[in-house]
Amino acid sequence: MQINNEFKPKIxxxxxxxxxxxxxxxxxxxxxxxxxxxxxxxxPCSCRVNPMFILRxxxxxxxxxxxxxxxxxxxxxxxxxxxxxRRITLLFSMLDYLGIERERTRxxxxxxxxxxxxxxxxxxxxxxxxxxxxxxxxxxxxxxAE
Amino acid sequence: MQGRMIEMAKKLLGDxxxxxxxxxxxxxxxxxxxxxxxxxxxxxxxxFVYDDFCGHNLSKxxxxxxxxxxxxxxxxxxxxxxxxxxxxxxxxxNRENVYIVGIPCEGKASxxxxxxxxxSGITGISSDGDNFKVNTIYGDxxxxxxxxxxxxxxxxxxKKHVVYDELIGEDGEVNENSSxxxxxxxxxxxxxxERYAFWRxxxxxxxxxxxxxxxxxxxxxxxxxxxxxxxxxxxKAAVTSFEENMFHIIRAFHVAGRCTDCGECSRVCxxxxxxxxxxxxxxxxxxxxxxxxxAGEESEGRTPLTTYTKEDCEPSIVNERGCK
Numbered sequence: 001m002q003i004n005n006e007f008k009p010k011i012x013x014x015x016x017x018x019x020x021x022x023x024x025x026x027x028x029x030x031x032x033x034x035x036x037x038x039x040x041x042x043x044p045c046s047c048r049v050n051p052m053f054i055l056r057x058x059x060x061x062x063x064x065x066x067x068x069x070x071x072x073x074x075x076x077x078x079x080x081x082x083x084x085x086r087r088i089t090l091l092f093s094m095l096d097y098l099g100i101e102r103e104r105t106r107x108x109x110x111x112x113x114x115x116x117x118x119x120x121x122x123x124x125x126x127x128x129x130x131x132x133x134x135x136x137x138x139x140x141x142x143x144x145a146e
Numbered sequence: 147m148q149g150r151m152i153e154m155a156k157k158l159l160g161d162x163x164x165x166x167x168x169x170x171x172x173x174x175x176x177x178x179x180x181x182x183x184x185x186x187x188x189x190x191x192x193x194f195v196y197d198d199f200c201g202h203n204l205s206k207x208x209x210x211x212x213x214x215x216x217x218x219x220x221x222x223x224x225x226x227x228x229x230x231x232x233x234x235x236x237x238x239x240n241r242e243n244v245y246i247v248g249i250p251c252e253g254k255a256s257x258x259x260x261x262x263x264x265x266s267g268i269t270g271i272s273s274d275g276d277n278f279k280v281n282t283i284y285g286d287x288x289x290x291x292x293x294x295x296x297x298x299x300x301x302x303x304x305k306k307h308v309v310y311d312e313l314i315g316e317d318g319e320v321n322e323n324s325s326x327x328x329x330x331x332x333x334x335x336x337x338x339x340e341r342y343a344f345w346r347x348x349x350x351x352x353x354x355x356x357x358x359x360x361x362x363x364x365x366x367x368x369x370x371x372x373x374x375x376x377x378x379x380x381x382k383a384a385v386t387s388f389e390e391n392m393f394h395i396i397r398a399f400h401v402a403g404r405c406t407d408c409g410e411c412s413r414v415c416x417x418x419x420x421x422x423x424x425x426x427x428x429x430x431x432x433x434x435x436x437x438x439x440x441a442g443e444e445s446e447g448r449t450p451l452t453t454y455t456k457e458d459c460e461p462s463i464v465n466e467r468g469c470k
Contacts, residue, residue, distance in 0.1 A: 040419075043158070051395070052392075052396055055392050055396070059392070061268040075426075084456035086458060089435065089459065090399070090431055090432070091395075092464040093431050093464045094395060096338075096343065096469050097344070097424075098391065098395070099339065138391065
């Protein structure tokens with residue numbers, strides 16, 4: 001979407017309820033800035049993120065998708081993020097293989113105490129997406145009608 | 147080979163070891179052979195056929211057939227036995243109800259490639275060393291095997307039967323030097339724009355006939371995600387480039403770690419999309435990142451995506467190593 005010729009990226013962040021979502025909360029209570037274009041979706045665990053969710057986010061207009069979960073070893077469900085790590089690695093690799101910019105997707109481990117990391121990651125990711133520009137390769141024009 | 151198979155099928159039907167046989171049946175033309183179930187010796191005499199066009203992987207049919215009463219005789223080629231083993235691992239086949247006869251395979255011919263070579267009126271095919279002898283209504287033609295084999299057979303990964311009750315002929319060896327990842331590596335070495343163009347060109351041909359899904363032994367879900375009316379993508383042609391991409395990414399992802407690389411998807415694709423290249427990319431990644439793994443080699447244990455180690459690489463490896 002372009003307003004005043006300035007590209008405002010839409011970023012979808014899947015945050016695990018136990019670590020990253022609390023980390024985002026901490027960033028907020030600490031008054032740390034992160035771009036307002038980051039839309040957080042709370043999921044019970046990073047391994048709840050179905051590859052379809054990521055593709056759907058792109059379809060519905062996201063320019064970047066980031067997944068945040070507990071650090072390996074800290075999963076509330078013991079091992080969820082280990083499974084997620086393998087799955088997400090393979091999916092990102094496949095998107096890269098299909099020629100979709102690999103910088104558009106990212107996975108970051110953010111704990112509940114890392115409000116500063118959350119805000120820094122989101123700022124950095126938003127900058128990357130602004131550089132890349134609009135998502136064209138995985139867009140669905142029907143979802144961009146307005 | 148066909149004679150020995152018929153003999154064996156009749157013997158096992160006769161002594162009551164099995165009550166039906168799944169094999170291949172003549173179609174309208176010599177090359178459009180179809181999988182079929184035979185229940186008695188007369189049916190076998192009339193229609194049973196096994197030649198170099200019999201590429202179909204019969205393991206998929208056993209998901210339903212093995213749940214019926216009585217034992218079934220099935221003829222499996224080496225690559226089909228991998229699919230069978232993988233299905234056993236996933237508890238999709240009732241092993242007690244299946245009697246497997248392993249048959250050797252020297253590679254199957256692609257009727258389409260033969261026809262593209264200008265050979266028409268095909269009435270039969272036989273193997274002769276490095277060549278196929280194709281009988282046509284205009285006389286016999288000889289073509290080099292390397293020219294007309296199915297893609298998966300030119301890079302055959304194994305001639306070894308990983309599961310069987312009985313064998314006809316000699317068991318083969320795993321081909322360690324298969325060059326099946328060459329094309330994947332070639333794509334990886336292209337630039338992102340070239341890869342995007344390549345896949346757009348291929349995937350835009352998709353007519354969503356679902357043949358790849360229906361024939362795939364790994365696609366054994368009773369309710370497929372693409373049949374869900376709420377998904378917006380069920381039973382209809384892809385409308386946008388996004389839907390084309392999504393169907394193939396998700397389908398390949400759902401069989402990642404379970405795909406034995408039997409190559410049926412590419413064989414049945416009416417649009418000749420090289421779908422095996424998507425599956426092989428996952429296999430190659432799994433081999434490189436999580437250690438060598440061949441789905442179907444074992445009938446027990448976990449697949450790479452249902453297990454983990456604490457030392458696994460981070461997804462950022464895609465940025466570091468990734469494609470060019």
